[in-house]
Amino acid sequence: MEAVVEAEGLEKVYGETVALSGASLSVERGEIFALIGPNGAGKTTLVRALTGTTEPDSGTARVLEESPDAVDRNRLGVLPQAFSPPARLAARELLTYYAGLYDDARDPDEVLADVGLADAGGTWYEDLSGGQQRRVCVGATLVNDPEVLFLDEPTTGIDPAGRRTVWRLIEELASAGTTVVLTTHDMAEAERLADRVGLLADGALVARGTPDALVREHGGSSRLRIETDADTGAFRGLEYPTERPARNRQRSDRSETDGTVVVRNVEPTEIAAVVDYLEDRDLAYSGLSWSEPGLEEVYLELADETERDRTVAPTNRSEGSDGGRGSDDDSRTDDELPPAGETA
Numbered sequence: 015m016e017a018v019v020e021a022e023g024l025e026k027v028y029g030e031t032v033a034l035s036g037a038s039l040s041v042e043r044g045e046i047f048a049l050i051g052p053n054g055a056g057k058t059t060l061v062r063a064l065t066g067t068t069e070p071d072s073g074t075a076r077v078l079e080e081s082p083d084a085v086d087r088n089r090l091g092v093l094p095q096a097f098s099p100p101a102r103l104a105a106r107e108l109l110t111y112y113a114g115l116y117d118d119a120r121d122p123d124e125v126l127a128d129v130g131l132a133d134a135g136g137t138w139y140e141d142l143s144g145g146q147q148r149r150v151c152v153g154a155t156l157v158n159d160p161e162v163l164f165l166d167e168p169t170t171g172i173d174p175a176g177r178r179t180v181w182r183l184i185e186e187l188a189s190a191g192t193t194v195v196l197t198t199h200d201m202a203e204a205e206r207l208a209d210r211v212g213l214l215a216d217g218a219l220v221a222r223g224t225p226d227a228l229v230r231e232h233g234g235s236s237r238l239r240i241e242t243d244a245d246t247g248a249f250r251g252l253e254y255p256t257e258r259p260a261r262n263r264q265r266s267d268r269s270e271t272d273g274t275v276v277v278r279n280v281e282p283t284e285i286a287a288v289v290d291y292l293e294d295r296d297l298a299y300s301g302l303s304w305s306e307p308g309l310e311e312v313y314l315e316l317a318d319e320t321e322r323d324r325t326v327a328p329t330n331r332s333e334g335s336d337g338g339r340g341s342d343d344d345s346r347t348d349d350e351l352p353p354a355g356e357t358a
């Protein structure tokens with residue numbers, strides 16, 4: 015396999031803040047790699063380091079076998095998290111503008127159709143809804159038919175139908191050979207799109223793998239959620255009958271929050287026994303739902319683990335003296351038009 019995007023031991027410190035603390039990853043051609051992680055984990059900084067808009071303090075980044083700032087802009091598409099193109103350009107004009115930056119560009123109308131905005135070509139950017147604006151921004155990254163696409167939270171603000179349009183588009187691009195690195199807070203998006211997911215916490219990738227492998231390794235067992243208006247304490251000691259040996263049941267593995275009791279490791283075939291148990295004891299509930307663990311559970315488990323580690327062993331990570339955002343190469347404002355090869 016051919017690695018198209020590579021990072022090795024990337025570090026970046028902003029004043030007191032460690033944004034990257036040794037991030038490493040490798041993405042193969044045609045792969046969709048999703049970066050997930052809590053706010054401030056370093057996802058955007060990693061994308062910026064990989065696209066040449068932030069100079070890491072140490073470590074190496076390579077894209078298409080070049081240093082990120084040397085990659086031919088015709089081969090790259092970059093959607094930054096914050097992108098505010100000129101408001102008084104119509105959607106088509108905007109894509110035409112970006113198309114003009116490349117040697118060989120696609121027809122802007124085709125791109126508009128790809129992002130589900132075939133009818134909005136004549137509408138000023140400022141008159142589009144937030145989600146439509148984001149779709150135009152996604153379109154702007156596609157005008158040069160890039161080999162590698164970096165999308166920082168591509169679907170934020172896009173409605174569910176529009177999100178699916180963008181998902182299908184990303185899938186089609188990847189099946190045609192485009193390599194995609196995206197960041198997202200939407201676990202359904204990562205689960206649906208990503209061949210592999212990397213979880214970033216405190217500036218480093220603490221887990222990576224296919225969604226299935228991550229769920230197997232870190233997702234834990236199934237959850238049965240019981241919604242109730244009654245005192246959740248009354249649900250303690252839920253001893254519903256089961257044919258499984260006790261050692262396989264993890265009965266104690268349950269949690270309560272206001273109005274919800276979660277019991278783990280209930281088999282679907284045992285749900286009826288739980289219902290009987292609740293009804294026999296007049297334990298009133300307003301809802302029952304059962305789910306297999308997914309990426310969201312992986313995320314919560316690993317993000318929690320990192321948070322616990324940080325609480326137990328706080329580290330002084332301060333380095334350098336420059337504390338302000340935008341203090342080095344990041345001073346460009348969102349209102350400025352981007353240099354060619356990047357969409358903001």
Ligand SMILES: Nc1ncnc2c1ncn2[C@@H]1O[C@H](COP(=O)(O)OP(=O)(O)OP(=O)(O)O)[C@@H](O)[C@H]1O
Binds near residue numbers: 055338
């Ligand atoms: N130019 C900058 N100057 C100072 N601090 C910065 C700068 N860029 C990022 N940081 C800090 O570095 C850390 C990582 O930020 P980053 O934007 O990479 O996180 P993120 O994972 O993308 O977060 P989010 O999910 O909220 O978008 C944060 O604490 C952030 O405040």
